[in-house]
Amino acid sequence: GAGVSQSPSNKVTEKGKDVELRCDPISGHTALYWYRQSLGQGLEFLIYFQGNSAPDKSGLPSDRFSAERTGGSVSTLTIQRTQQEDSAVYLCASSLGTELEAFFGQGTRLTVV
C-alpha cells in the first residue's frame, strides 16, 4: 500500500477483554516497530521486528502484551485482559532497513472502559 495502514482506527473495549491491533506496513519494508502514545506523553517504544523475528521485546510493558509478524508483512499486537492504563494510541511504523527513515501509521486509539 501507499503507507502504513493500521486497523481498527478506534477501539473501545471493556476492562478484562483481549484486543488485537493490526499493522500493515509499506510493501517491502523489512523492519516494523510498535510504539504507544499515552495522553500528553511522547511515544514509548514497545517492540520491533526484523523480518518475522523480534530481536528486542524489552519495551513490552507486561506479559499481557505480545506481538507477532507473519510473512514479513502484517503484524498484530495483542493485549490480554486489558486494563484502563492500557488506554493509549498504538502506533506502528515501518522502514526499508533498520537504519533508514521509519514511516508511521495513523495509529489505533484504544479506550478501555
Add this chain to the structure above:
Amino acid sequence: QKEVEQDPGPLSVPEGAIVSLNCTYSNSAFQYFMWYRQYSRKGPELLMYTYSSGNKEDGRFTAQVDKSSKYISLFIRDSQPSDSATYLCAMKRPGAGNMLTFGGGTRLMVKP
C-alpha cells in the same frame, strides 16, 4: 527522570514569528537526533534528521544539536498556521535502528 525532556507547551505565536522548540537529554550515547511533526489524529512524520553536533537547514526549518550541553533545538522561520501541530524530538544510539526515544512533544499553535 525521563531520558528526553521537552516542554509540553502549548506555545502560541502569531503568523510570521520565529519559533524555537527545544529538548534536553541525559544519555550521552545518543548520536542521532530527529524532529517529528504530528498533526491531530495522525501519525508522526519526520521533519529533520541530524547526526551528532551542528546545524542543519531545510527551507524554513533549522535543527541544531549541542552535544556538550545535551540540548537540541528546532527553529521555524516565518511560521504559518499550517505549522500548528505537536513537535516531537527523538533520538537514538548507534546500532539501535529505529528504536527511538521520544520527548513528550510540544504543541505549537500559529495564529493568523
